[in-house]
Amino acid sequence: MNEHENDTGSKMGMWLFLLSEILLFGGLFILYSTYRYKNPADFHHGAEELNRILGTGNTLILITSSLTMALSISSIQKGNRKLSSLLLFATIFLGFLFLAIKSFEWAAKIQHGIYPNSPRLLGRSKGEVLFYGLYYAMTGLHGLHVLVGLVVLTAMLILMMKGRINAVRFAPLENSGLYWHLVDMVWIFLFPLFYLIT
Amino acid sequence: MSLPIGASTYLPSLGGRDIFGGEGIFEGSRVKTIRYRTYVLVWLGLIVLTGITVSLAGMNLRSLSIFLPLLIAAAKSGLVLSYFMHLRYETGLFFKLMIPIVLATLTIFIGLTFTDVAFR
Numbered sequence: 001m002n003e004h005e006n007d008t009g010s011k012m013g014m015w016l017f018l019l020s021e022i023l024l025f026g027g028l029f030i031l032y033s034t035y036r037y038k039n040p041a042d043f044h045h046g047a048e049e050l051n052r053i054l055g056t057g058n059t060l061i062l063i064t065s066s067l068t069m070a071l072s073i074s075s076i077q078k079g080n081r082k083l084s085s086l087l088l089f090a091t092i093f094l095g096f097l098f099l100a101i102k103s104f105e106w107a108a109k110i111q112h113g114i115y116p117n118s119p120r121l122l123g124r125s126k127g128e129v130l131f132y133g134l135y136y137a138m139t140g141l142h143g144l145h146v147l148v149g150l151v152v153l154t155a156m157l158i159l160m161m162k163g164r165i166n167a168v169r170f171a172p173l174e175n176s177g178l179y180w181h182l183v184d185m186v187w188i189f190l191f192p193l194f195y196l197i198t
Numbered sequence: 199m200s201l202p203i204g205a206s207t208y209l210p211s212l213g214g215r216d217i218f219g220g221e222g223i224f225e226g227s228r229v230k231t232i233r234y235r236t237y238v239l240v241w242l243g244l245i246v247l248t249g250i251t252v253s254l255a256g257m258n259l260r261s262l263s264i265f266l267p268l269l270i271a272a273a274k275s276g277l278v279l280s281y282f283m284h285l286r287y288e289t290g291l292f293f294k295l296m297i298p299i300v301l302a303t304l305t306i307f308i309g310l311t312f313t314d315v316a317f318r
Contacts, residue, residue, distance in 0.1 A: 022300050022304075027307075033312075063248065066241075066282050070281075181282045182283075197263060198255070
């Protein structure tokens with residue numbers, strides 16, 4: 001480890017960033033609950049139109065990717081680079097799978113003419129316009145986070161291949177893992193709000 | 199939870215190595231290497247909770263239909279925070295206090311918003 005590196009300090013920095021992320025999504029969750037409170041019937045109708053099977057599948061995918069992420073960190077700490085990079089690769093693969101299913105879902109909705117400002121959506125009630133506006137904004141922002149996470153994890157995989165992340169120096173991988181788990185956690189809340197609570 | 203050192207025989211295909219026991223050390227005793235089995239159990243817990251919340255969605259729970267899924271989501275994120283994100287194993291005031299402070303901030307924010315929306 002480089003003598004100028006401070007693992008605890010970098011982890012604290014990562015956590016501070018994650019806390020600001022919680023407040024960012026928290027603001028959107030408050031917006032969601034306020035509009036839901038004002039338009040219960042429209043939100044009920046909106047949630048029934050989303051594909052619950054795809055939503056559940058994506059939940060299982062992200063949870064499993066969190067598992068492979070955590071296992072990858074444990075195995076590099078034990079010096080098993082081969083297993084660790086394999087698990088990291090699995091995490092990246094599952095992240096891509098999540099995004100693929102998400103974009104498929106979006107494409108299906110857009111094909112039905114349901115997207116922000118679409119004539120068909122604007123013809124519906126105000127509450128449904130709000131529901132789909134929040135759906136696209138919140139799952140979109142979350143998807144963007146998954147995409148950023150995938151870039152970061154790919155960089156970590158390259159560093160691991162080069163041996164720059166190893167049994168002694170693994171703090172960058174740990175911090176990337178923290179970010180990945182947070183993205184998973186945001187989805188854990190998005191899933192019931194948009195797909196389950198009708 | 200303590201982290202017992204001990205071999206278990208989960209993936210014997212890995213050459214019989216004891217990959218489950220042992221504790222790595224990070225910054226003194228700050229972060230321990232967590233056993234694979236612990237993670238797999240947490241993952242199973244998350245899958246079961248997902249199954250419960252999805253099957254509850256098909257039932258007519260009336261007033262509980264919003265509260266229960268959110269409670270389950272909170273339990274799931276509690277598992278992720280304490281095990282996957284290692285908060286359970288962290289020491290020091292910074293790590294102990296940060297989540298409660300953020301949750302308190304959000305709660306106050308939600309409370310104030312709803313007193314505004316409900317009594318407007």
